[in-house]
Amino acid sequence: MRFQLQLDSKNRSPTIPINYQYPLSAAIYKILDKADSHYATFLHEEGYTVNGGLKHFKLFTFSDLKGRCKVNHDRLHINSTMELIVSFHLPEAAQHFVKGLFLSQDMDIADKKSKATFKVNSVEALSYPFAEIENKDKSTITVRAISACIAGIKNDKGEYDFIPPTDARFAFCIKHNWEQKLKALKIPFHENELKVAVNLKNTKPKSRLITVKAFTKQQTRIKGYLNFEMELTGNQEQLQVIYNAGAGLYNALGMGCLEVVK
Template identity: 40%
Template sequence: MKFKITLECFGNYRTLPINYQYPLSAAIYKIIDQADKEYAEFLHREGYGKGYKFFSFSDLKAKFRIHGDRMILQFPIVSFFINFHLPEASQHFIKGLFQFRKISIADKNSKVDFEVKNIEALENPLKTAKPNEIIEANFKPQSPIVCGIKNDKKNYAFLEPGEEQFNESLIYNWRQKIEANYDVETADNALLISEIYFYGNNAARSRLITIKAGTPAKTKIRGFLNFKLRLRAEKRFVEILQNCGAGLYNAQGMGFLQPINTNAL
């Protein structure tokens, strides 16, 4: 379930941290947590069950200029896309959670206060296929996809698209998401195919992001943009990746997928 959220900043201060992903994630979690009891009761009443906090969101769409580690907004309106792995029937409830909310994006050095001016539900491009139908769908990341393998120190060695292990890591993580939404057997038996394509001769573009910047818990992660993914799987499994995001750190704004086209097989 995909939404476009439009924000308008109030006040004269328009300087965002360039590593805004974690603060934005925290603001989204705060909105969900404030409505958590009512949200959980709604889901229980409708019989939806697991996974209601699975979400992913895109980079901010805004006019800005970079100054050091800051983004200076040139216009008070910004927007982003957010996907929730929930049935369409919960659309109005989700819209109600975000409507007219205040969102602050801040770190120790900058803070911008926004109000949600609009939340628009967008059509699911996979809706015509049946849940168990094998489909092929093309996506491009609208935020960096992070894939990695943990080393002996339990830290991630980040991988680049084109490396064989990048695709293996992506599919492994995809199975984990299926297991979390279904069960181990379903995840183990799922047919999952992922292929990577680049734009002509252009290489994937790397981005280094700092999570929890300016704190003792800060973590640097590396993700990649500027390539396409072709996925082949049952519709219900493709939807999990579309809604929950590809790779790691999805709730921190990584791995948001924008569909290009879809074909039933």
């Protein structure tokens, strides 16, 4: 399920970190925690696992913030109402519950240098753009990322080497991550049933380097890409997972949020 939030600042001259993804993710967890601390703790500490392994999936993501803003070094000065899309892989029956969680809530976006508080003034539930696809059928949809999409392969140090969409391994990594999400959810698929193809015909991917946990000992950087399209093939249930939960790595930090290209 997917919602579009309208965020209005409660500050006169709101300023947020340009690397706002981690504090915004924390703000979303905080809202979830108010309603169901067990669910929020499960997402934050455990997530969904594959065969009890170390790989955890927190099956939600969110888009980049959209609105008028001015970049000043590592800060964003906000000049308008901001829009945010949040996406969860949850049963449709939970839609009204989740919508009610966010409406009129405050969201703090802050680091050690600045803080701004936003009120959620409206929450609009968005429909699935491919709801007509029957579960038994295989279909191909074209999507683009509305937040940086991250693919990576772990090196000898156990750290990710991030891969651009121009590298053939990018599609493989996105597909493998999608398959792991399906396994965690116990959604069946056959070998070679899912397909991911990167479309670079009329676009040049743009890289984005994002700092996570800035100004702390845990600070790290991740690298993702925007401005490209992918073709995804699967049945409706399978497609819903990657659409709801995001593509690639670090989805709960707002990475890999997708929209369907009309």
